[in-house]
Amino acid sequence: QVQLQQWGAGLLKSSETLSLTCAVYGGSFSGYFWGWIRQPPGKGLEWIGDIDHTGTANYNPSLKSRVTISVDTSKTQFSLKLSSVTAADTAVYYCARSRVSGVDNWGQGTLVTVSS
């Protein structure tokens, strides 16, 4: 049974860098994409990007200039960095396991609030 456990700072100021990490417990780390998805309070879901075990990453063009997703296969962890945050980046951030069929495992979510 795969479990995703995520952590990171929940309160940031404008212009700071958001940093979250997700650890994968159980199951294989290869053969999947490991992604980040966010959800502003009361709103819908937005795909931020994902990465595979080789380090091949895909980013949403709307965020690409500010996003870096990295992977540490030795620790079966992957991380998200989003620079120059503003209030518009306030959201619940989820880490997730993505297969060809869809996102079949999610982290517990982290509410990140950006204050001015």
Next chain:
Amino acid sequence: EIVLTQSPATLSLSPGERATLSCRASQSVSRYLAWYRQKPGQAPRLLIYDASNRATGIPARFSGSGSGTDFTLTISSLEPEDFAVYYCQQRSNWPLTFGGGTKVEIK
């Protein structure tokens, strides 16, 4: 970017009733469409992938259909836990995108 439009925004039904949710894509996504259910305070859960395949552990009351640009999620008989928000998501083109959601509420 492929835009997914879900309708209706809100569906008011009673337990035991049939729910029909729609997802329309701005261009063809073939059958590369998934459906998720999100309960309050929880992460979404995968229900349907590739338009009509139920994910592991998903009960038979959930079914999906469609291809190209028009898709439907049907819940044959609503259970209490089905009153939630439903999202469609396409994996045909990058960036992967989600629809805006349909809220199924108790009438």
